[in-house]
Structure formats: structure tokens, C-alpha cells
Amino acid sequence: GNSVTQMEGPVTLSEEAFLTINCTYTATGYPSLFWYVQYPGEGLQLLLKATKADDKGSNKGFEATYRKETTSFHLEKGSVQVSDSAVYFCALSMNRDDKIIFGKGTRLHILP
Amino acid sequence: EAGVTQFPSHSVIEKGQTVTLRCDPISGHDNLYWYRRVMGKEIKFLLHFVKESKQDESGMPNNRFLAERTGGTYSTLKVQPAELEDSGVYFCASSLHRQGISEKLFFGSGTQLSVL
Numbered sequence: 001g002n003s004v005t006q007m008e009g010p011v012t013l014s015e016e017a018f019l020t021i022n023c024t025y026t027a028t029g030y031p032s033l034f035w036y037v038q039y040p041g042e043g044l045q046l047l048l049k050a051t052k053a054d055d056k057g058s059n060k061g062f063e064a065t066y067r068k069e070t071t072s073f074h075l076e077k078g079s080v081q082v083s084d085s086a087v088y089f090c091a092l093s094m095n096r097d098d099k100i101i102f103g104k105g106t107r108l109h110i111l112p
Numbered sequence: 113e114a115g116v117t118q119f120p121s122h123s124v125i126e127k128g129q130t131v132t133l134r135c136d137p138i139s140g141h142d143n144l145y146w147y148r149r150v151m152g153k154e155i156k157f158l159l160h161f162v163k164e165s166k167q168d169e170s171g172m173p174n175n176r177f178l179a180e181r182t183g184g185t186y187s188t189l190k191v192q193p194a195e196l197e198d199s200g201v202y203f204c205a206s207s208l209h210r211q212g213i214s215e216k217l218f219f220g221s222g223t224q225l226s227v228l
Contacts (some may be wrong), residue, residue, distance in 0.1 A: 004154070029227065043219035044155075044203065094162065099168070100147075101218075102155035 002027045006090045006103035013080055014111050020107050021075040022092035023064075029090040033057075033066050034100070038087045047075075047088070085110045089107040114138065116220035118204050130192040133223045137186070137206030144187050145207075145217075146179060150200040158202075161187060167223045188198045199223070 007022040025031065035047040035057070046055030055066035062077045073090060090103040117136040125131050137144045146158040158177070159169040163184035172179070176195070181187040191198055201222040208216060 039222060042174075043221040044205075045219070046217070097159075099157040100155075102147075102149075104152065104154050105149075107195070 002031065002092060002094065004090050004101055004103035006088075006106055008104075009087075009106040010109055011106060012109040013110065015073070015082055015107050016079045017110075019077040019080045019084075019108070021090075022106070023073045023075065023090055023103060025071050025073065025090075025092050025093055025110055027071075027094065029094055031094050032046070033064070034091040035062070035064055035073070035075050036089040036091055036102070037108070038089070038105075044089065065086050079111050080108075082110045084108060101109075116204055116218050118202075118220035120223060122224045122226075124228065125194055126228050127196055127198050128193045130190065131139050131194055131225060133189045133202050133225070133227050135187045135189070135204030135220060137204070137208075138208075138218055141206035143205065143207045143209070143216075145182060145205040146187070146189055147203040147205065148200050149222075150197070155203065158189075167183070169184045172228065175183075191225075194225075196227050199225055 003026045006023050032051045033048045034045045037047045045087050048059040050057040050066035054063045062074050062081050064075045087105045087107050089105045093100050119134045123131050142163050144161040147155050149155040157171040160167045161181045164181050178190045201224050203222045205217050205219045
């Protein structure tokens with residue numbers, strides 16, 4: 001079946017460090033790919049998305065590129081801030097399907 | 113505009129008891145979804161309402177779980193009787209249109225359920 005695998009956390013970085021959170025997927029067909037973020041005490045929010053191969057999603061300094069050849073959608077940010085501390089979820093959805101399939105989430109701690 | 117509201121934010125109950133979780137979607141959103149995250153695992157789909165009708169309940173784990181959405185507004189998710197493995201965070205989400213590429217899906221902050 002369709003699934004998402006993302007790197008285990010927690011990930012702890014210093015402010016202004018470079019961030020990569022790895023995500024790979026397994027899907028029959030061509031999914032749309034997403035990164036969701038959950039800040040402390042809040043609901044899940046869509047951070048960015050990509051709907052086809054080679055698309056790059058970006059938001060708030062974060063980027064992820066849909067790589068069909070490696071079935072990956074790694075999340076990157078060049079310089080993290082303390083306010084980026086949150087749990088990040090990689091996810092996929094098949095077109096015309098009403099379910100989102102999530103990864104296990106990666107907790108990110110940014111130290112000042 | 114108010115977002116998706118879930119109540120309670122936390123619930124601690126004993127095994128065998130009954131718990132009812134509530135979700136108030138964004139006003140006017142016909143589509144309402146329940147998801148669950150068990151400790152350390154993926155967030156998993158439970159079910160989807162379109163107005164008051166269950167569109168897809170393929171993710172409901174067993175018959176101890178009952179979801180309702182009378183009148184097509186708020187929804188409740190009842191667990192009876194609760195078991196230890198039901199502990200986790202229960203998320204509700206709503207959207208105006210079908211989920212599709214999930215662009216306009218709004219999540220609540222979740223209910224943390226602990227079954228002791």
C-alpha cells in the first residue's frame with residue numbers, strides 16, 4: 001500500500017544551522033506530496049506542497065522538491081530559527097482520494 | 113473566522129470507560145475528517161463525513177468507535193469501552209471542498225486521550 005517514511009527525531013540544531021528532514025514515499029501512481037507542521041499547542045498546518053515530479057514547494061524559507069526517481073521529498077531550510085521548533089509531518093495524497101497518508105513525524109528543536 | 117475547534121483538549125480515563133470527543137468544523141464546511149496519531153506512529157485516517165453522511169469510514173479501527181455528525185454541523189467520536197491502545201491524539205479537520213490535493217484542509221489542535 002501507499003506509505004511515507006521520514007527520519008526519526010528528535011532533531012536538535014542550533015539557530016542558523018542548515019536543516020534537512022528526509023522523507024521517502026511508496027505509492028502506486030502519482031501522488032501529491034506535502035509537508036505539514038504542528039507548532040506547540042496548535043493544529044496541523046500545511047507548510048508546502050508539490051503535485052508533480054520536479055515541482056518545488058516552498059514557504060517560510062522551507063523548500064522541498066518532488067523527486068520521482070528517488071521517490072523522495074526532503075524538507076530543507078538554509079537557516080533555522082527558534083520559532084521553527086515544531087513537529088514536521090511528510091504526507092501524500094492520491095489524486096481524487098480523500099485520505100492523507102502521513103509519516104510518523106519528526107520533532108525539531110532549535111536552540112538559541 | 114474561527115478555526116476548527118476540538119473539545120476537550122485532554123482527556124484521561126480508565127480502561128473500560130466511555131469518552132466522547134467533539135469537533136466543531138469551520139462554519140460552512142461540509143467535509144469533516146477524523147484522524148488519529150498513536151504515540152510515535154503515523155497520523156492515520158479514521159473517517160470522512162460529507163454533511164451528515166459517512167463518506168468513508170474505512171479507517172475506523174473497530175466497533176468500539178462510533179462517529180456521528182447529526183445535522184451536518186459538529187461531530188462527535190465516542191469510544192466505548194476504551195482500551196489502552198486507544199491512547200493517542202485525535203485530530204479533526206474540515207474543508208469546504210473534497211480533500212483532493214489538501215490545499216484547503218484545516219486541522220484542529222487535537223484531543224490528547226490517555227487511557228489508563
